[in-house]
Amino acid sequence: MINNxxxxxxxxxxxxxxxxxLAPYTSVAVLAPLLGRLYExxxxxxxxxxxxxxHAHGLVGLGRDALRLxxxxxxxxxxxxxxxxxxxxxxxxxxxxxxxxxxxxxxxIAGGVESGSQANAPVNPAMADAAHALAEEFRVxxxxxxxxxxxSRARAAASADKGxxxxxxxxxxxxxxxxxxxxxxxxxxxxxxxAAVLMIDGATHRRLRRPGLRVTASATFGxxxxxxxxxxxxxxxxxxYATRLKLEQFDVIEFDEAFASNVLVACTALRVDPERVCRQxxxxxxxxxxxxxxxxxxxxxxxQLVRQGQGRFxxxxxxxxxxxxxxxxxxxx
Numbered sequence: 001m002i003n004n005x006x007x008x009x010x011x012x013x014x015x016x017x018x019x020x021x022l023a024p025y026t027s028v029a030v031l032a033p034l035l036g037r038l039y040e041x042x043x044x045x046x047x048x049x050x051x052x053x054x055h056a057h058g059l060v061g062l063g064r065d066a067l068r069l070x071x072x073x074x075x076x077x078x079x080x081x082x083x084x085x086x087x088x089x090x091x092x093x094x095x096x097x098x099x100x101x102x103x104x105x106x107x108x109i110a111g112g113v114e115s116g117s118q119a120n121a122p123v124n125p126a127m128a129d130a131a132h133a134l135a136e137e138f139r140v141x142x143x144x145x146x147x148x149x150x151x152s153r154a155r156a157a158a159s160a161d162k163g164x165x166x167x168x169x170x171x172x173x174x175x176x177x178x179x180x181x182x183x184x185x186x187x188x189x190x191x192x193x194x195a196a197v198l199m200i201d202g203a204t205h206r207r208l209r210r211p212g213l214r215v216t217a218s219a220t221f222g223x224x225x226x227x228x229x230x231x232x233x234x235x236x237x238x239x240x241y242a243t244r245l246k247l248e249q250f251d252v253i254e255f256d257e258a259f260a261s262n263v264l265v266a267c268t269a270l271r272v273d274p275e276r277v278c279r280q281x282x283x284x285x286x287x288x289x290x291x292x293x294x295x296x297x298x299x300x301x302x303x304q305l306v307r308q309g310q311g312r313f314x315x316x317x318x319x320x321x322x323x324x325x326x327x328x329x330x331x332x333x
Contacts, residue, residue, distance in 0.1 A: 004096070005202065006333060012034070031066040033170045039070065053091060058115075085321065090220075093326065107200050127259075195295035213330040214332075229266070239329045258319065263282075
């Protein structure tokens, strides 16, 4: 019987660009509303085993500080994970593994946060150079990058107008909606925001009978940092091999749009139509809060597959600085 971990809730803050409406808030203040929301949503709070938070520039102990600010009991522990832009998805991956490997039923919260504004996080020219070099290698033109970015922004604006993000957003102070003002095709500034999920072990989920996303497979891969955008390609190939699924079987595909060129290169290598990726807009439009990026991607999958009933299988993929990539397959259950 399948005992894989299941995501039963997923939320995020509004996402904002560096120096935008979330700039006055620390990482702790950005994260706290999400942890409070998920703690309240936990069917059995006494069985909340741990909280795992990914961040790239956060403070030591920010998860615990955010829990206290949210009003959670002091007995709830927290830890941090760091894998650059992939930190949020790596935190979810770690929590899923722990729920399966530890023979104790329960719940976990996992996600990520970043406050690029508070950290004075700079533009990363090395990653921009790597994305440009990869685009040249795969003959991705500036016009193609610009067209993809414009489509991402248009999709995000249309989705926001239709209220498609409303159920997943938890306000931070008086900030209630995404900042969709960015116009660069290749966002390399570290932005502001957080996202997190509530997870449960498979056995408890079968008793709970609540819709969710089963974590079916995950994989990480390392490559030359000069080709960081390539890293998600072999990571995706590994999860496809593990699940015996084909890309044609995925109903929702969400990549972190760190650079338009990286998305287009991955689509070329994997023979995926870019039209299928981030169908409601992506981080080119929303912003790029590094530590939260992977958790944002998973929240988008949860909304589309569970809340909106758009299919069965979802694929998430994020590349990270220093040449790493992570991919995860989820299944609506």
